[in-house]
Amino acid sequence: MRKATSIITIIFLLANIKGLAQAPSSDSLAKKHQQMMDIIMTKPKYPIKTIGVYLYDGYQTLDAMGPYETLAGLSGVKVFFIAKHKGGVRNQRGMTVQVDTSIDKVSSLDILVIPGGAAETYMQTQDTAVVNWIKRIDKTTTYTTSVCTGAWILGATGLLQGKNATTNWYRAEERLKTYGATFQESRWVQDGKYWTSAGVTAGIDMSLAIINDLMGEKYTQSVMLNLEYDPHPPIKGGSLKNTQPLVKDMMTEMYDMGMQPLFKKYDKN
């Protein structure tokens, strides 16, 4: 696994800013560089070294890539993918990413990220090896997180029992109830060590909230500028409350067609 660029960049930056701070310069410049150092060297609320994103055939691209890219903004972390078996893992469109680590090789993580998807995500809830691995890993994590319908997989472990959580908008309350969790309508929800996000792109917001929690606002702003994350969608939308009823109904019917047969077949009663 190649080391995260952020580590190299930060070390490089540190070395240079130290040099600048020691070089003959105005007091104000030296003070400014010291302040920059203070941001970079902020002691995290908890030490985070390893962040694993669990991939499986059929995961939704941005569910995984949003947190993968955003959480890599934490300094000194190793962010990597884990799958049931190492090798190529397909996203929901057939894009193949090479995964070098498998669940039998990973016995602890500081942060676990579980991305969502559609039918193939639901089928992960039925995979005992995966569900048991998440339960084991959860014992070692500082934070266990899910994005979108990744909450279904996390829910299947029983770890969301009695917790507040969120998930993809699609039948969110009903789905979380299945796993004993209470749906909160929010981009992300933290309940103890469990962080869950709404659908797809909400994983970016949740990841930034985690960074903000660990490192504070100045550090988070540096990560946000690095991602130029000052979003401006062209039109209003993207959540149930901001979507026209007709579009909302259409999307629900479409999801129902794909998912209801699976819910009927596998949901425990």
Place this chain on the structure above:
Amino acid sequence: MRKATSIITIIFLLANIKGLAQAPSSDSLAKKHQQMMDIIMTKPKYPIKTIGVYLYDGYQTLDAMGPYETLAGLSGVKVFFIAKHKGGVRNQRGMTVQVDTSIDKVSSLDILVIPGGAAETYMQTQDTAVVNWIKRIDKTTTYTTSVCTGAWILGATGLLQGKNATTNWYRAEERLKTYGATFQESRWVQDGKYWTSAGVTAGIDMSLAIINDLMGEKYTQSVMLNLEYDPHPPIKGGSLKNTQPLVKDMMTEMYDMGMQPLFKKYDKN
């Protein structure tokens, strides 16, 4: 190349909604399903069938994956990656994606997407084979687009000469001036067939703006709900104007350390 899920989903949806519309049901339900059909069947402003995302070692993950996932929301499109040579292509952190198509095999596209990155992106501007391929492809496109510092590569082709454009916040005005373009401070800029976006996550906003341009608001809302794209960053930030001066200066110094030596060595005077 596996067909985009969206096509399959839409066909599935169509078949079912047609069935529902014809089934004995209330007039209001039949009318509603007809309205849903009208959204799905919206005739695009221009026919778009092929969308190619150009990948190269060192591209920024979300620069590519944002538009890849968002533009796949257009119905009936094939979205795929293209690289100089087929095989594994590394993002800026070492994640390897399998790319099945190379520039010598692709002679036309309806939409070309050029993602950005850092030093390795700048070096693409010096690769004559790549620059010439983009010029050739551009003759066939409906829209030629760039995300983030992908505008540097697009700029190096000369195609942004005399155009309004945007790019990553880092020395944006100066960089675009190098390529004869005028910087506009905006999440995305359209000038004729050229669409350019600000850094990284702005590629999602630009892609939605393209869908909105092609398909109208109802269709775009369906794509936005599919991505649950109603962003709420935890704090203000992500653009120069929303970032504290100290953080902005720190990030600029950091980027300068990586990039200025390359600009000095390769920029044409």
